[in-house]
Amino acid sequence: MATSVYLSNPKVTINSIDLQDQCTSATVNYVYEQLETTAFGDTARKYGASTVTSLQNNSIEVELYQSYAASETESTIFGLVGVTCNVIVAPAAGSVSSTNPFYTLTGCYLESHTPINASLGELSTVTLTFSGGNLVKTTSA
Amino acid sequence: MDYEVISHRLSGYKFGDIIREADLGNLTIDIEFLIEAGHLSPLKPKKSAKTINTEQKD
Numbered sequence: 691m692a693t694s695v696y697l698s699n700p701k702v703t704i705n706s707i708d709l710q711d712q713c714t715s716a717t718v719n720y721v722y723e724q725l726e727t728t729a730f731g732d733t734a735r736k737y738g739a740s741t742v743t744s745l746q747n748n749s750i751e752v753e754l755y756q757s758y759a760a761s762e763t764e765s766t767i768f769g770l771v772g773v774t775c776n777v778i779v780a781p782a783a784g785s786v787s788s789t790n791p792f793y794t795l796t797g798c799y800l801e802s803h804t805p806i807n808a809s810l811g812e813l814s815t816v817t818l819t820f821s822g823g824n825l826v827k828t829t830s831a
Numbered sequence: 832m833d834y835e836v837i838s839h840r841l842s843g844y845k846f847g848d849i850i851r852e853a854d855l856g857n858l859t860i861d862i863e864f865l866i867e868a869g870h871l872s873p874l875k876p877k878k879s880a881k882t883i884n885t886e887q888k889d
Contacts, residue, residue, distance in 0.1 A: 706855065707870060708840045761838035761869040769864050778842075 798823030
């Protein structure tokens with residue numbers, strides 16, 4: 691039976707800071723760039739091969755509620771712009787396991803942040819995209 | 832140097848825990864960033880209390 695997974699209680703850790711209770715969405719993009727290996731004699735385009743390893747081009751996008759209180763969103767995120775950090779996202783907040791894999795993006799880069807993103811009558815949110823870095827899936831401690 | 836955890840958000844630690852920089856080393860995070868963001872506070876070594884001279888004066 692198929693099971694649907696929605697992130698109701700995920701783990702979201704940015705630079706070792708747990709921001710789960712400020713987060714409303716998280717997307718992990720695991721990408722290896724597509725390299726064409728088509729050659730003369732081929733009848734169809736080919737990409738990659740067992741001996742061709744392309745670069746990872748990963749990213750993690752998260753949406754957080756903005757908070758200017760001590761130790762909350764703004765104080766944690768503002769200093770990360772323009773530097774590299776580590777982001778961990780997992781389906782559930784519990785410990786790592788085969789059914790709760792941890793996706794760790796190491797050395798990713800936060801290019802931009804919107805400290806003020808406010809509209810009348812709405813909760814302020816920030817959308818962050820952490821780009822680059824090496825993505826590792828962990829299924830055991 | 833030791834640091835006191837002063838927020839509830841530092842992954843793997845509780846508010847009030849005392850940690851060393853080496854404890855966070857494998858996470859490759861910047862201690863200064865965590866201090867500025869209000870998650871850690873450096874613990875200053877306490878000065879020893881002044882000694883009291885208990886010898887009786889003549």
